[in-house]
Amino acid sequence: xxxxxxxxxxxxxxxxxxxxxxIKAPGDAVRKGEPIAEIETDKVTMELEAPASGILSAVxxxxxxxxxxxxxxxxxxxAAEAPTRxxxxxxxxxxxxxxxxxxxxxxxxxxxxxxxxxxxxxxTRVKTASGKIEKADVLxxxxxxxxxxxxxxxxxxxxxxxxxxxxxxxxxRGIDLRALKGSGPGGAVLVMDLPLVGVPAGTVAAPVTxxxxxxQPASRKGEGGGVGxxxxxxxxxxxxxxxxxxxxxxxxxxxxxxxxxWLATARKQTGAHVTYxxxxxxxxxxxxxxxPRVNVSWKDGALExxxxxxxxxxVALEDGLVxxxxxxxxxxxxxxxxxxxxxxxxxxxAGKLRPADIQGGVFTISNLGMYGVDAFSAxxxxxxxxxxxxxxxTDRVVPLDGQPAVQPTMVLTLSCDHRAxxxxxxxxxxxxxxxxxxxxxxxxx
Amino acid sequence: xxxxELTYGEAVKEAIAEEMRRDPRVFLIGEDVAEAGHxxxxxxxxxxxxxxxxxxDTPISEPGYAGIxxxxxxxxxxxxxxxxxxxxxxxxMDQMVNQAAKAHYMSGGKIKVPIVFRTTLGATRxxxxxxxxxxxxxxxxxxxxxxxxxSGPYEAKGLMKTAIRDDSPVVIFEDKMMYRVxxxxxxxxxxxxxxxxxxxxxxxxxxxxxxxxxxxxxxGAAKLLEEVGISAEVIDPRTTxxxxxxxxxxxxxxxxxxxxxxxGYERYGVTAEIASVIAxxxxxxxxxxxxxxxxxxxxxxxxxxxxxLTVPSEKTVFEAARALCRK
Numbered sequence: 025x026x027x028x029x030x031x032x033x034x035x036x037x038x039x040x041x042x043x044x045x046x047i048k049a050p051g052d053a054v055r056k057g058e059p060i061a062e063i064e065t066d067k068v069t070m071e072l073e074a075p076a077s078g079i080l081s082a083v084x085x086x087x088x089x090x091x092x093x094x095x096x097x098x099x100x101x102x103a104a105e106a107p108t109r110x111x112x113x114x115x116x117x118x119x120x121x122x123x124x125x126x127x128x129x130x131x132x133x134x135x136x137x138x139x140x141x142x143x144x145x146x147x148t149r150v151k152t153a154s155g156k157i158e159k160a161d162v163l164x165x166x167x168x169x170x171x172x173x174x175x176x177x178x179x180x181x182x183x184x185x186x187x188x189x190x191x192x193x194x195x196x197r198g199i200d201l202r203a204l205k206g207s208g209p210g211g212a213v214l215v216m217d218l219p220l221v222g223v224p225a226g227t228v229a230a231p232v233t234x235x236x237x238x239x240q241p242a243s244r245k246g247e248g249g250g251v252g253x254x255x256x257x258x259x260x261x262x263x264x265x266x267x268x269x270x271x272x273x274x275x276x277x278x279x280x281x282x283x284x285x286w287l288a289t290a291r292k293q294t295g296a297h298v299t300y301x302x303x304x305x306x307x308x309x310x311x312x313x314x315x316p317r318v319n320v321s322w323k324d325g326a327l328e329x330x331x332x333x334x335x336x337x338x339v340a341l342e343d344g345l346v347x348x349x350x351x352x353x354x355x356x357x358x359x360x361x362x363x364x365x366x367x368x369x370x371x372x373x374a375g376k377l378r379p380a381d382i383q384g385g386v387f388t389i390s391n392l393g394m395y396g397v398d399a400f401s402a403x404x405x406x407x408x409x410x411x412x413x414x415x416x417x418t419d420r421v422v423p424l425d426g427q428p429a430v431q432p433t434m435v436l437t438l439s440c441d442h443r444a445x446x447x448x449x450x451x452x453x454x455x456x457x458x459x460x461x462x463x464x465x466x467x468x469x
Numbered sequence: 470x471x472x473x474e475l476t477y478g479e480a481v482k483e484a485i486a487e488e489m490r491r492d493p494r495v496f497l498i499g500e501d502v503a504e505a506g507h508x509x510x511x512x513x514x515x516x517x518x519x520x521x522x523x524x525x526d527t528p529i530s531e532p533g534y535a536g537i538x539x540x541x542x543x544x545x546x547x548x549x550x551x552x553x554x555x556x557x558x559x560x561x562m563d564q565m566v567n568q569a570a571k572a573h574y575m576s577g578g579k580i581k582v583p584i585v586f587r588t589t590l591g592a593t594r595x596x597x598x599x600x601x602x603x604x605x606x607x608x609x610x611x612x613x614x615x616x617x618x619x620s621g622p623y624e625a626k627g628l629m630k631t632a633i634r635d636d637s638p639v640v641i642f643e644d645k646m647m648y649r650v651x652x653x654x655x656x657x658x659x660x661x662x663x664x665x666x667x668x669x670x671x672x673x674x675x676x677x678x679x680x681x682x683x684x685x686x687x688x689g690a691a692k693l694l695e696e697v698g699i700s701a702e703v704i705d706p707r708t709t710x711x712x713x714x715x716x717x718x719x720x721x722x723x724x725x726x727x728x729x730x731x732x733g734y735e736r737y738g739v740t741a742e743i744a745s746v747i748a749x750x751x752x753x754x755x756x757x758x759x760x761x762x763x764x765x766x767x768x769x770x771x772x773x774x775x776x777x778l779t780v781p782s783e784k785t786v787f788e789a790a791r792a793l794c795r796k
Contacts, residue, residue, distance in 0.1 A: 094795065189725050192753040208757075208795075215725065215756045 026099040027076035028211045031085075033093040034065050034379060040092050041065045042253055043085045044375075048074075050083045054100060055152075055164060061097075064253050068382060069375045076100045077164035090253075096211060102167070132157035139163065186213035193218055254344035265406045269322075269441040273401050274450050278458045280417050280432045286464050296362040300417060300434075301337065301391050303464070305361060308412060309333045309353035310467055311457040312387060318453045319386050321407040322443035328407075336385030336405065337365065339372045346372050347405055349385040393417060399435035409444035410453075413437040434461075473656055478511040478648035480622040481587070484629035485512070485549060487658065489519055492547060495633055496523040498534050499551025508553060509589075509648050531560035535586070539568045539638075542584040547633060552588035554600045555642055558607065561586065569638035570613030585632045589645040590618075591682050591732060592769045592780050601769035601776070603681075603733040605642045609709040609742070615663055616709045617641040620684035622652035624707060627661030634660065644682040644732075664711030668720065672702035675726040675790050678717055678743055679703055683730040683781060690786035699794050709739055717743060718750030725756040726793045730781050735763030757793050762786060 031041045044062040048054050059071035060080060074080075078100040085097035130147045132140070139162045140147050150157050150165045184201040186194070190213045194201050199218060206213035251259075283303060290298040312319050312333045321328045333354040336347040348368035350361065371377050388405045393416035402413040415435040422431050436458070440450045460466055475483065489495045497515065503526040506513030516524040527534040531552060538550035552558055558565065565586060572580045590603035609616045615637055619625040625643065632639040669684060670691055679687035684705050691701040704720050706713055721727040727747045729740040740761035748759050765779040 187756045188752045189754050189756045214795075 026081070026101045027078070028096040029060070029072070029075060029080075029098040029100060031063065031091040031093050031095050031097055032072065034068075034070060038065055038093055040090050040253075042090045043087055043097065044069060045087055046083070047071070048080045050080055050098075052080050054078065054080050055160065057160070064375065068377045068379050070378070074100055077160075077167065078102045094209075095207065096205075130157055131155060132162075133159065135159045136162045139166075184213065185210050187215065190215050190218060252343040254341060254346060258344045261406060262403050265404050265441075269404050269406060270443065271401075271404060272440055272442050272447060272450070274438045274440070274447070274454050275399065275435065276438075276454050276458050277420075277433050277435045278461045279422060280434045280461060282464055283434075283461055284417065284432050290358055294359045294362065296359055297366075298358065298362055299365075300393065300414075301389065302358065302362050302365055304389055304391070304412075304414060304461075305335050305337070305350055305353050305365070306356075306358060307457060307460045307464065307467070308387065308389060309335055309356075311453060311460060313354050314456055315449075315453045317449055318410060318445060320409050320444050321386070322409065322441055323407060327444060330386045332384070332386070334384045334386050336382075336388040336408070337368070338388055338390035338402075338405075338411075339369055341373060341375075346377065346382060347385060347388055348372050348377055348381050349383065351384060388412070389414060393434070399437055401437050402439050404439050404441045406441075408441075410438055410440045410450065412457075413439065436461075472653040474651045475622050475626075475654040476648060477619075477622045477625050477643070477650050477652070478509060480626040480652075480654045481511050481629055481643060482513070482515065483654070484626040485633070486515060486518065488630060488633045489515075489523060491658075492633075494545065494547045495549065496525065496541075496546060497549045497551065498525040498527060498538055500527055500529055500531075500534075500553055502526060502551045507551065509645060511643075511648060512551075531557050532564060535561035535564035536568070538584050538586075539564050539572075539582060542569070542582045542638075543572060543580050547583045547585075549585045549587055549633060552586055554596075554645075555588045555590045555604050556599050556602045558586070558588060558604055558640070562607075565608060565614065565638065565640065566611050570611050573637070574613060581636045582638050583636045584638045585629075585635075586638070586640045587629070587632075588640065588642055590642045591644045591646045592764065592776055594646055595771065595773055595776065597771040598768035603642070603731075603764065605640070605681075605709060606733045606738045606742075608640045609739060613638065615639045615711065617663065618681040618707065618709060619643060620669075620679075620681050620705050620707070621647070622650065622654045624661060624705075626654050627659055628663075628707065630658070631660040631663055635663070642681065646682060647685075650685075661707065663708045664713050666704055666706045666713035666716035668702060668704050668716075670701070670703040672700040672724065674700045674724055674794055675728060676702045676704060676717075676720040676724045676747075677786065677790060678720075678727065678729045678747075679705060680709065680731045680739060682732045683786075686781060686783055687730055687786055689783035690790060693783060693787040694790055697791060697796060699791060699796055701790055706743070709742075712743075712746070714746045714750060717747055721747045721751040721759075722754040725754055727751070727755070727759045728786070728790050728793055729759065729761040730786055731761075731763050732780055733763055734766055735761065736766050738763045757795075760789055760793055762789055 042064040044064050046061050048060040054060055054074040056074055056077045058074050060074045061072040063070055063072050080098060081101045082099040085091055091097055132147050136157045136159050139159055143166045145162055145165060147157060150161050152161050185206060186201050201213050204213050204217050206217050208214040287298060287303060319330045319333060332352050334349050334351045335353040336349045339346050339348060350364055368381060386408055388408060388411040390402045390411060391414040392400060393414055397415050399415040400413050402411045404411050417432050417434045419430050420433045421428050422433060438450055438454045501508055502512050503516040503521055503524045535550055538548040541548045552561055569582045569584055572582050590605055592601040605616055605618060608614050617628040617632055617639060619628045629641060632641050670688060677687045687703045691703050694701045702720055702724055729743045731739040733739050740763045744759040744761045762781040767779060769779055770776045
């Protein structure tokens with residue numbers, strides 16, 4: 025029996041997913057657990073794994089389609105059901121001599137060999153991509169043979185998956201369930217899949233007797249206002265934050281003479297391309313450890329305190345904004361921090377972030393200094409309590425011992441959710457951070 | 470006349486006081502029910518009105534006073550036996566299950582046991598594993614016992630009065646977290662019949678069967694569901710026995726989907742029984758499997774964070790109902 029491949033929901037609030045790329049083509053043999061497509065969900069790209077072993081078929085989703093979660097996008101037919109690319113007459117494993125000479129023993133793990141023996145499987149008939157046979161390969165082979173062994177009388181006796189109500193209505197109306205495409209779990213026919221009788225017109229889309237994909241055309245950047253998933257999520261989250269979190273802002277100019285010196289030393293010592301952002305992550309993490317009261321979220325009418333110091337970095341992409349997270353940044357040495365930051369940013373730009381990469385952030389740093397921005401006010405990244413907006417490092421006139429002097433400074437703006445923080449707490453945090461930036465040696469204390 | 474509001478606790482006390490005035494055979498017995506007015510302060514003032522002969526403090530011996538209650542009921546009194554925490558019914562089980570529930574049957578109808586055990590259910594009071602359970606499924610299992618679960622002040626008074634007037638043993642579980650919740654409670658005499666469910670909120674997309682503490686939770690979830698375009702019907706059976714099976718089945722037939730929410734442990738629980746009633750009675754009208762939500766299969770944790778996770782909340786009920794509707 026064919027297994028449906030559905031658009032999975034990887035997060036609670038996710039409603040649709042975008043099919044980026046088919047890794048396998050229709051007619052390809054796939055193994056359960058093997059990646060068959062790439063899908064883009066809320067800010068991340070995931071590989072979709074085959075839910076069963078067999079032949080990829082009935083592919084209805086095209087690359088670029090946005091598909092509601094739970095909808096079937098393809099099927100995995102058992103080897104017996106679907107035509108394959110294997111040329112007719114050439115049985116799988118045909119290149120292996122059927123003589124079964126001892127020296128032609130296929131490579132197989134001991135466990136695979138044992139299971140094959142138990143099921144009476146001839147290992148020379150089990151073919152794998154790598155040439156080495158493992159337990160899963162044998163089981164998949166057994167499964168495919170089992171299907172073949174059942175009488176091929178059109179599946180008579182096998183109940184079509186359907187909800188009890190759909191089954192009753194279909195019987196009452198004389199509808200053949202086998203002619204329908206189900207939208208329920210495992211392709212089960214639900215009431216909404218039945219052709220409409222006596223239901224007001226216009227309440228449901230066209231009858232679904234044919235496998236028509238429920239999709240929208242792929243949006244293209246810059247064309248007709250269509251946006252990608254990342255942009256849409258950014259829009260939703262920022263609107264949610266702006267309309268629900270009362271913001272206030274604390275602005276402070278800090279002297280970065282010592283920070284500039286530290287950057288030069290750090291680059292020399294680590295050999296890595298250390299950035300101001302890396303130094304700021306380290307200093308922010310250290311300050312959060314000193315001020316755990318800032319490491320909180322406002323949730324369901326109460327403060328939720330976070331045990332770990334996970335610092336997010338706002339990363340601009342071609343089509344939106346993502347915030348990958350440096351988990352437990354307070355425990356990372358500078359070199360390791362740089363490595364991780366480079367990895368996260370690279371994968372963010374390649375659209376290869378995993379859900380874990382963007383989860384668990386407690387505080388975000390957004391640096392627009394490289395664009396020459398002096399200062400800006402950022403929107404808090406929910407459910408976090410605060411975000412630090414970092415302006416450029418530039419020479420400014422500052423008082424020094426009663427005289428004007430020219431020194432490098434930077435303007436920091438801390439945006440806070442007033443439900444989670446108040447002005448005094450925010451100011452204490454920003455003050456402590458400013459002190460550390462002006463004298464990073466205090467890290468050693 | 471403007472609707473009068475009472476707290477759930479006041480409604481319980483008013484029901485008991487009115488019944489004690491009406492019928493001299495009614496008396497109250499248990500731990501700390503007299504001068505202390507009960508640890509939840511639900512009985513304050515009763516001993517002053519009715520005296521220590523009818524509001525009787527006992528030593529800490531649940532099997533002892535439960536037995537006294539059963540004996541008194543057999544000999545013509547109508548006791549209200551207070552079992553402070555529902556967790557303690559484990560100690561009164563023999564008196565409830567083997568004595569009170571069986572006497573009428575085994576005496577060929579010669580003996581009646583018109584006793585009320587009033588006790589509590591409900592977690593999230595930070596009372597830890599031995600004082601937070603909702604064990605109403607235990608007694609709902611036993612033929613010969615009736616079980617009432619008031620879900621608000623109005624029900625607290627009406628169901629208590631029905632319980633006291635019933636000639637069978639009744640166990641009434643009050644939600645200890647709801648004692649301070651206010652709601653309209655009519656003055657004077659009224660009763661709520663056992664075995665009659667109430668539709669708390671009409672809807673057409675999904676039926677949420679909720680008991681006791683889970684009624685307000687489910688009504689909150691129904692509001693959230695409304696915001697996403699799902700019309701939820703919330704129905705309160707009010708008694709787990711007798712159970713208004715037909716009302717539950719009819720509601721599920723109407724909406725094609727059912728979610729059963731109860732604060733007792735999920736496994737082998739009230740939700741299982743009700744889900745089975747619906748699955749059998751409304752099978753050919755269901756468009757999705759019947760879902761149920763109860764307390765997690767763990768001892769109730771003392772940690773507030775963990776404790777809150779173990780019982781259904783507006784959010785989790787909302788999410789489960791939404792998933793059922795595939796929206």
